[in-house]
Amino acid sequence: MALGTFTVFPVRVDRVDRPAAGWAMVWAPVLGTLLGGLTGTVAVLGAAVGLSAPLAAVLAVGLAALLTRGLHLDGLADLADGLGSGRPAEGALEVMRRSDIGPFGVVTLVVALAAQVLSLGQLVTVSAGAALAGAAAAGAAGRLAVTLACTPRVPSARPEGLGAFVAGTVRWPGASAAAVLTAVVCLAGWVHAPGFALACVLAAVAGLLAAGGVLRRAVRRLGGVTGDVLGALVETAATVVLVVAAAASAWV
Secondary structure (H helix, E strand, C coil), X not given: CHHHHHCCCCCCCCCCXXXXXXXXXXXXXXXXXXXXXXXXXXXXXXXXXXXXXXXXXXXXXXXXXXXXXXXXXXXXXXXXXXXXXXXXXXXXXXXXXXXXXCHHHHHHHHHHHHHHHHHHHHHHHHCHHHHHHHHHHHHHHHHHHHHHHCCCCCCECCCCCHHHHHCCCCCHHHHHHHHHHHHHHHHHHHHCCHHHHHHHHHHHHHHHHHXXXXXXXXXXXXXXXXXXXXXXXXXXXXXXXXXXXXXXXXXX
């Protein structure tokens, strides 16, 4: 279920219920680590065969979007349009249901993708290890934001949809295990430099805090989470992790 929800790969799911959904959300950082590692690998290999670092990063980020069907980016754009509309909860949710994209969504996507590409490109120029560790940390932290958003006391904004299905399904032991995994992934930054491992941990914390701010705003405005909100949390946390890691790479 986690593979089918967070990636483009088709899977056969024999059990679809809320307990299974909770475990799928716990496994999300594992898939995020793999996708992030693949993204970093593509960027590193692109630079190794002669592409400029920004071009290699563009291809890597594009592949990441392809492997997730662009759902997280779509959620980010939809949430930006919904919150930017200034409408009450029902009106904002209606804006988010539409298949089109408005000006808030466009600007948000441009800024987020540009930040991801330029940050990953900068990491590639620093070292292959920095790019791989930074991308893996971003992937893990981005999905950990979803895991934490599915813990108790975070309601669903609608009675139906992905948000309603997964809201409150993750228990704290599972969330804690996912957080430990993410921390371990961040420590892989040691392959570049010991200080960079710590920088990746701090970057993950910064990403989760940023995602927490988005979650708080969404709950206050919309009444809870939706599938779009969860996608926005992924992109918010991942983008901040890459930006902070890229900034730290100049100092460690």
